[in-house]
Amino acid sequence: MAQDIEVTIVDRAGHSHTVTAPTDMNMNLMELVRSYELAPEGTIGICGGMAMCASCQCYINSQHDLNPMSEEEEAMLSEAFHVQENSRLGCQLLITAAMEGLEVTLAPEE
Numbered sequence: 001m002a003q004d005i006e007v008t009i010v011d012r013a014g015h016s017h018t019v020t021a022p023t024d025m026n027m028n029l030m031e032l033v034r035s036y037e038l039a040p041e042g043t044i045g046i047c048g049g050m051a052m053c054a055s056c057q058c059y060i061n062s063q064h065d066l067n068p069m070s071e072e073e074e075a076m077l078s079e080a081f082h083v084q085e086n087s088r089l090g091c092q093l094l095i096t097a098a099m100e101g102l103e104v105t106l107a108p109e110e
Contacts, residue, residue, distance in 0.1 A: 030090035054080035056090035
């Protein structure tokens, strides 16, 4: 049975937004940010979610057991700016019920 979860996203201006995220739409975190217009159009998900641009890089602020990074995600983050130990690409994080209460901060624009 599908359920919606709450995710808190801190935008690039430092404003916190707690949003509702569906777990039954095969949506990723980058698409969630875009759907709530939490980043200016054309500044997030530039590659369309292919792990090829790092425009959706975010910092995971909460303790959640997320899916492991793929080789493609690791390679992209190794070339990105503003990378931290808790960096992930939003396009690679599929929204699941296990993400209830997830807290992330969008990385600065490159």
